[in-house]
Each structure stands twice: as C-alpha cells, then as structure tokens.
Amino acid sequence: MSAARTTTLRFDAVSVGDELPSLEVPITATAIVAGALATRDFQDVHHDRDLAIARGSKDIFMNILTTNGYVGRFVSDWAGPDAMLHKIEIRLGAPNYPGDTMRMSGRVVEKRDGRVRVELEGSNSLGNHVVGSVELWLPEGRA
C-alpha cells in the first residue's frame, strides 16, 4: 500500500546514484486479472487458468501493459505528482504468476537539464520480471 505523495522532488535534490524506495507488489490472481481488464487486454492467458495451462504456461500471468503501469507508478510514487514522465522503456523477463511477489528497485543514473533517468528492475522468485528505464522531468529549484 502506498500513501499518496503530495509533494514533488526538486531536480536539485536528486543525485546520480540515489536509490528509489523499493516497492513490493503482491502478485495475486486478482491483481493480474484486474490489471488485464483495466488495460482492456482480454488475452485468455491473463485471466483463464485452464487455458493458460493448456498453452504451456504454469498459470495465468501478468500482461505487459500492467507491468508498464507498475513501472510508471514506482517512479511517480517516488518523484511526486508534479513530476512529468517522459519515457518508459521496459523489457520483460520471468512472468509474474499468482502467489509471487515482485520487488521493484531503481536508481538515478543520469540527470541533465531538468531531466532525470532512472534504471529499474522488478524481480520475482524466478528472476527479473522486468528491467527498464524511465525518464522524467522534475521541477527546478528547491522545495
């Protein structure tokens, strides 16, 4: 559970090497199905366990649009509501199956001209579910 952040990090307050607060996402069947439907993704492997198994998967698994959502949330939870996301780039790996937990971690790798780049990964018991980077604008000046 995350509290809504109402203040926003200032560009000057961020340094290359800063770690983002980690985020643990419980991967439940409900989370997977809610994500699939909220992203209008009706591929059966994201909601129908029997069909997912018939297709060679061990269970239903999270769709890429939902993962993209968690990546955006992970960064904006840290940065605050006035941060403007500019790019989200992700690569998928090990699936998020029900019963697992995705642990998201990230760090600032670059800052320039008001823009900050974060590299991140979300790992579960099978390995990295997602690796990626997010670029965002932070307000100038000090809070």
Next chain:
Amino acid sequence: MADDSEAFQARLAELAGKPSGDPERARDPVNPAMIRHWCDAIDDRNPVYTDPEFAAHSVHGGLVAPPAMLQVWTMRGLRPPARPQQRPDVQGQLMRLLDGAGFTSVVATDCQQEYRRYLRPGDDLSVETTIESISPEKRTALGVGHFVTQRMSYRDQRGEEVATMLFRILKFKPGTGRAAAASPEAAVAASPRAVRRPRPAITRDNAFFWEGLAEGKLLIQRCRCGRLRHPPGPACPHCHSLHWDTEVASGRGRVYSWVVAHHPAIPPFEYPNPIALVELEEGTRIVANLVGVAPDAIREGMPVVCEIAEVEPGFHVPRFRPAREQGRP
C-alpha cells in the same frame, strides 16, 4: 529447404516498413472512469489522476491520465467493432504467414513509450502502426522464432502526435526452446543467465592481455622500439620486431567512435548494447562496452575510464564508463 526458408524470409521482408493497416481509433475518449479503474488495479494513488481539486492546482492544471495508460486507450477490447478497412491488413498477413509456418506462439518482449504531453479526459486518440522490422529466424531460449518490431504513433483529435511507442513481440514455434516446459517469459528471462558469453581464443600473442585483466590490469603491448599496439599481435607493424613487453594502461581514454547494437539480441548480452572504440590516453584504441551512460547520451570525445568486470566467474572483460562518474558511490 534453404530455398524455402529464403523465399519465406523474402516474403517476410516484403512486409517490413509498411503500415500495419488502417489507423486504430480509440473506442472511447480518455475518461475518468477508465483512469480510476486503472489506478485501482495498479494501486496508483497519484492524485493528479483522480482528484480534480488537487489536479487543478498541480503542474497539469487539471486531471490527467497516467502516461503508462497510453496503449490502453486504443486496445480493441473484447468485442471490437467491425470497420471497413481502407488499407491492406499487413499485420494480419504477417501473423497468418508466421502462424502458417508454425510460429504460432507470441510473447511481448519490449515496450518503449515516449510521451509528448500528458493526456486529459476528452482526448480522442488514434494510433498508426508501422511494421518496422521482422528479424531473420532466431534461436532463442524460448524457441525458434522471429522478432517483429512495430512502431506506433499516437495522435489526438487535432492530428497532433502525443506519443510514440516501440513494441516488440517474438513469434515462435512452441516446444522448440531450451526451456520449452517452462513458460515463454521464463525462458526469455532465463536465457541471459543460462547462455555463457563467447570466450576469446587465447593464443601466445594475446594471453598476457587476458591474464592482465584477471589481475585487475589493462595491459598494452609495447614493442622493443617503444611503440604501443593493440589488439595484440606477434610483430610490430612499424619495425617488425617480434620482441615486446607490456605497459599498464592508466584506464583513461576518450570515446573515439561507437555503435549501439539493438538486433539481433544475442543472449546473454543486454540490449541496447553500446559498444565503443575507446582511444586510451596512451594512444592505442580498444573495443569495449560502455556502461553507466544512456545510449543517446554517448558523444564522440567523451572522457571515459576503464573498469574491469568479472562478467562470469573467472572471466574478466574491460569496460568503460563516463569519467565524470569516477569516485561516486
């Protein structure tokens, strides 16, 4: 058989670079109900998405949609309405061609979104998709398949581009992977770890270089005439002497040139994969990976510093990172 696969590859190649079909119009404009639904699912509490009062006083001046919802707006949904198509359905042709050749399974591997502006309730999107490339047949941990890379351009009701996306899928033959029993995504994920890096061919001429790395030193071959050379070789290209020893490089240098490899993505390397030709301050040049820098931030002449990485147990390679980061924790 070779002719067949060449003909097949040629048919695939014909489809690359073409629009996938008609632009896809969003079924609903950007709206608060779908945003709230999405925020519930992701447990995203950012108030600029759902709290009109807060959003009005934010940098946005009103409610906005989460940027990561971009693709949601033009998803076709459970029962897409039939629409007469003006353009050839290239996407359909491509999928039928791949399905017909046995590449029936699909897994999304990459998604890269770039936003020009935040979307607001009322924005009415359409997306135009181009099949950017179709890879030759690749043997992945998941199975034999083709990567299909698509580029999407999202436009609003005024025709202005609001975002772009690169989306890559792998169409593969089920059951042909090393991890066929596991799930598709597990195999993709497992591949970088399961596959070892290619090893150098160690010879009497270059053994010093690799042994030096294992001891934490970047060594340069030095001829008896005093000239340095790299890559290692038996004879001096200037005086032809076979006598040489080595000098320990400072590790400092500058990017002389570079490439960023995207395709083919060969395990266990990570992509995009920036590879630089670094001119060391001693004068020789060396090819190595660049780390700690965004591919689009690499510049000619950028000062870099060598670090020696043990990429696999007992296997050390030099790589370079921007010198300005030296000394950071």
